[in-house]
Ligand SMILES: [Fe+2]
């Protein structure tokens with residue numbers, strides 16, 4: 001088994017336990033998919049594969065803290081826990097620092113109106129990998145899980161669709177509005193061309209889903 005697989009296996013044991021029972025769309029399955037997207041992007045875009053793999057796999061520790069404390073916990077407040085998790089992995093101090101940097105900035109969207117714009121390929125890939133799992137078929141299911149976990153309305157026909165400054169700290173007006181406000185435009189804001197290409201089919205599905213949902217809701221047949 002190569003070094004990457006060894007690190008992932010070691011982390012998998014810890015993460016599976018930590019994320020057990022998570023029901024808001026940020027389960028261990030989301031971490032596995034983010035890792036797979038990240039490895040796929042790295043093959044085309046380059047970057048330090050160890051930093052990318054580890055950061056992608058542990059990026060959502062902040063969700064676990066938030067879940068247990070019943071609040072939104074921003075990624076920067078998860079760095080101590082992430083640091084402990086990766087402490088015994090075969091990474092240099094510089095690589096560990098880089099993992100923490102990528103985790104810290106993974107939720108800064110180009111349309112959030114705040115935060116830093118990451119410039120290193122490793123952080124760009126971790127952002128893109130996470131965001132690719134927020135567009136498309138599985139993203140639709142994840143959004144409804146998140147909505148249910150946070151008592152969000154499924155849809156509110158009295159509220160116009162909107163694009164607003166987005167951050168993960170504030171919930172959208174409904175799950176359908178969330179899909180419109182985030183998933184629908186995320187594909188155009190991805191950092192790498194490889195991710196933008198993957199997002200095309202996913203975005204089309206999201207658009208078609210929203211349109212058909214509203215049509216069915218209003219019985220416009
Ligand atoms: Fe996150």
Ligand SMILES: [Fe+2]
Nearest residue numbers: 030059060130
């Ligand atoms: Fe995530």
